[in-house]
Every structure is written in C-alpha cells, then in structure tokens.
Amino acid sequence: MAGNGTFDYDYNEPDVLDKLHTEAEEMNNLIYMYTGMYSITILLGVPLNILVIITLFRRIGNYEAAIWLLGMAISDLIFCLFLPFRIFSAWENFTWRFGWILCKLNSFVPFMSMHSTAVVLSFMSLEQLFFNRLSCTSCRFNASKLMLLISWFAAAVLSCPSLVYRVVQYKNNGVVCMDNYEYETTGLVTSEGLKRKSAVLYMRFIFGIILPVASAAICCCLLVLRKNSFQIKSSVNYHITKALVIGHCLCWLPCLCLPLWQHHSTTEISPIFAIIVPVSNALAAMSGCIKPISYIIIGLHFCLPWMKDDCTTTQDGEIEITDLTDLK
Template sequence: QKQLRSENSTAHDFYSGLQKSMHVLSMVVYSIACLLGVTGNGLVIWIAGFKMKKTVNSVWFLNLAIADFIFTFFLPLSIAYTALGFHWPFGKLLCKLNSTIAFLNMFASVFLLTVISMDRCVSVAFPVWSHNRRSPELAARIALGTWVLALLLSSPYLVFRDTVVGSRNITSCYNNFALSDDYSSEATRRLWRMRHKAMIITRFLCGFLIPFTVILICYSIVAVKLKRRQLANSAKPYRIIIAVTVSFFLCYFPYHVFSLLEISKNSSSHEMKMALYIGIPLVSSLAFFNSCINPILYVFVGPDFKEKFRQSILSTFEGAFSEESVLGSLTSRRKSRSASEVEVPRV
C-alpha cells in the first residue's frame, strides 16, 4: 500500500511538473508571437495600406496582415489566462471574442491563400484576360467576401464559448457545446460530444482539407503552364506566396491532426490522453506562431532581398508583393504569339 501511494505521488508530481512546463512554454511562444505579430503585421498594414501603390497582390497581403494583426493583438488575453492558472477575469464577452477571433484568423488566412492561388492560376492560364480584368477594386470585393465567409464559420464560438465559476472561485472560459449548466445527464453529454465533433470536422474540412486541395491543384496548373512556356524566371515572384502557404500548412496541420485525435474512439486510452495532454498545447502554440511568420517571410523570401532591404523597407515589401514581372512576361508572350498567328486575343 505504501508503495502504491509512493507511485501515485510520483506520477502526480510528474504530471504537475509537465503541466507547468507546458504552460510556461505556451506563455513564451504566445509572448513572442504577440510581440513579433503586432509589430510585423502593423508594419505590413502601414506600408501595404498607406505607402505602396495599390495592386491586386498588395490587397491580398494587406488582408492577410490585418487577420494576423487582430489575432496577435488579442494574444495578451491568452497569456494572462495561462499565467493566472486558467482563471478568466475578463468577462463572458471577451471570452467569446477571444476564441472567435482566433478561428476568424485561421479561416480568413486560409481562404485568402486559396483566393491568391486561384488568382495566380487564372493569371497564368489566361494572361491577357487577367491583365484586362484584374483590378484592386475587384480584389477588395473578393477579400471582403472571404471575411464574411470566415466570420460565418467562426461565429459558432460566439454562441458556444462560455464562462463558469468553479472551485476556489476560479472562472473558466470553455466550450459549452450543450449550452447547459448541468452535464450530469447522458443526453446533455451526448449533445456536447455531437456538437464538438461537428465543429472539429467542419473546421478541418473548411479550414484545411478543401482549401489546400484547391491550392495544390492551382499551383500544379501554374507549374505545368510555366514549364510549357519556358518561363522559369517568371516563377521567382511565386516564392513568397508559396512560402506563406507552406508555413500555414506546417503550422496548422499538426493542430488539425490533434483535434481529430481528440474526437477519435481511442481518445479515452491512457496513452492517447498523455499524447493529447502534451501535444495540444504544443500544436496550439505552433498554430498561434503562424501569425507572426508572414512579415518575416515577406522580407527574407521576397525577390532580391539583400539589395532592396539595403535601400529601404518599403522597397522590400514592394518586391515581395510584386506581380508585374509574371503578368508582364506572360501577357507579352501571349500577345506576340497571337500576333504571329494573326489572331485577335480574346479579352
């Protein structure tokens, strides 16, 4: 019996120490993401919104920066919540807003990346038509549509997120999927599990699987078209778009995997509980960190970084958001080919 108590005490100390380590790691990552995200995305908003010539690409990246800025601006609430031992002193409204904004950022970002890939695909497949029809105004309307769709998909968190005062007067901010104060009945718990599963599956399909399938198809078409037309140099401006897309994939794929594991049939086993216990804080921190990566990518992956960065920050972002080289080469090549064939290009 003494040995059993000793083993239980050792296990409790281990889990307690592990929990504290995860909390400290989360706060460190959140703090870095907040600092870099607010300053970096704020700089992108200032340059792309007020200092640069408005182009279709600058509209796309401006909206990406706005999504990341809003999310990182609210991160201090999550940092404080973790630091206070998961006590939420900010009220029910901010509890709802904090989660809604997190998922609004995720949906808006992946939808904008999908729209960018479709825009690039159309630009390469139909360069003359694209040259005549693409405009910043049209891009702004499409971006607004992506925000509306993202808001609709993240709005359930405005409904389900709730606060409850527990033992030791600690207020928790949690998902009240059954919209109930009493989870003692099996019917209430079944409703909670059903809605929880529906939310995670919808989030995975609409916020990851479907958008990335479209993105892969679009960039496959772009790669084939550029290779056929022997326009290898025209692929350089795509580096920044591909880098942003890959970073989103790497940051959010583990998060969705662990979310699906959470609702799997094996989630009740001891090994799975341990994996989720350790993994979810890590993958959540990685997903949050994505919001501060994009401004860094714009600078370091943008064309001719070293020369442009020496000149000015503005020219660095102009290079990162450049679209003229691709469209210009594609359009001129299509026009010259059309002229040689004595055809009038369709507009």
C-alpha cells in the same frame, strides 16, 4: 473509509506526494510553454505586421496582390493583440477573469484569422490562373478588394461556433473559458453534443486546411497546361503564395488534426493528448507572426515588388524576379 463515504488519503505517503509533485511540475511546464510562445508571437507579430501594413499602404496601388497581403496582416495583428489575455489566463493556472464576451472573442478572433487566411490563399492560387488574363489593372485591384471582403465575411460565418459554444464555466480549479457543445451546463455528454462537436471540428479542418491546400494543388497542376506556366511559376506572387500555404499548414495542421484524433480515440491514449494538444495550440498562435517572417525570408532571395524599388515590370504587367546577388 471515512464515515461520510469518502476516502481519507495520507498525503505523507511517498506515492501520493510523487503524484502531486509530478502534476504540479507538468502544470508549471505548461504555463511556461504557453506564456513563452505567446510572448514570442506578440513581440514578433505586432511590430512586423505593423511594418507590413505601413509598407503595403504605400505600395497598394502598384501591386494588385497587396490588398490580400494587407488583409492577412490586419487579421494577424488583431490576433496578436488578443494573445495577452491568454498569457494572463495561463499565468494564473488558466483561470479566466475577463468575462464571457472576451471569452468568446478570444476564440473567435484566432479562428477568423485562420479561415480568412485560408480563403485568401485560395483566392491567391486562383489569381495565378484567371486574374492575370485581366489587362485592366484597376479591374484586378477591385476584384482583389471584393475577394478580400468575401474572405472576411466567410471567415466570420465559419468562426461563429466560437461565439455559440465558447462559455465561461466554474470548475474545481476556478473559472475557465472552454468549449461546451451541450445546451445545458450539467456536465453530461450527450450524443447531440458529440455530433455538434464533430461537425465543428470537421468544418474547421476542411475550410482551414483542405481548402487552401486543394486550391494550391489544383491550380499548380492546371498551370502545367498553360503556355506561360514558367513565367507564372517564376513570379513573386507564386513564391509568396506557396510559402504562405506551407507556413499556414505547419502552424494550423496539428491544432486542427489532433482534436479530431482525440475526438475519435479511446481514453487509453488521453495522456498523450495532454502533452501534444497544448503544444499544437501554442504552435497555431505562431501563425500570427509567420507571414511577415516569410516575407523577410523570401526577400533575401527575391525582390519583393512592394518592399523594393528596383523591381522591373514586363510589358504584360508581370513582376519579374530579380536575384539580390545581381543588385550588389
């Protein structure tokens, strides 16, 4: 031991060198994983969401659900435009150089996109039950616009913890953008801070996952009792809503569940979270491009009413599905 009370390590020892080499290799793998997945999301999400926005603007008056899909495409596009900041930060060993405002927005925008998508998907599930009873097309369209505004407002309120608890702090490895649920920057963890963190994590999980899944499940069960349940289940809206709910859960479920598990777990399994939590965060970023990809996949089997010209409309105003094999 040295005279100042610190330990003198011989960095030429094999054990120390192996440990440093392993840590450096893990950090490089983490950087490559983040930059790779974020870059893929940008390359796919930006042009595809722009294409969806342009297409929906052209057909927005003919398809009442287009306003909701348009709202999700806009939020996903904004989400993708903020990803370059994360790429630059990851490439510089997660050092943050863009100030505290962008630090807060870089967390606020993804969670607002997640919450708005969750609320919109819930509304789309309810539309299968109630909106179809409105014979007035303009009334259904105006109701959709109102619900989109409500979803954006609710998402902004639910994402406010990112504006409050996301801060720029100085660490040993430089300036980082991170969550701090303490009102002081002493580095100490208090019971009040743990309670605030737990409340935020549960709120995100409930409104981000439980809300859309429960709405879709309840509406699906109630559809069985409807006389026209087969007609509704064979509609394009039903298939799009089901695909978007599944894609939303696949992207965001690990990102929202793992922090809760980590929050209530012991330190013995912390090395596991050091591997799977970054992967779940990168997977959540893929939600920025998953929706337009879902439209393309569904479009290979069904005629999307806002992407095709040869869809037929029934007397009740419902869009009929046309198998593309019949169009050849």
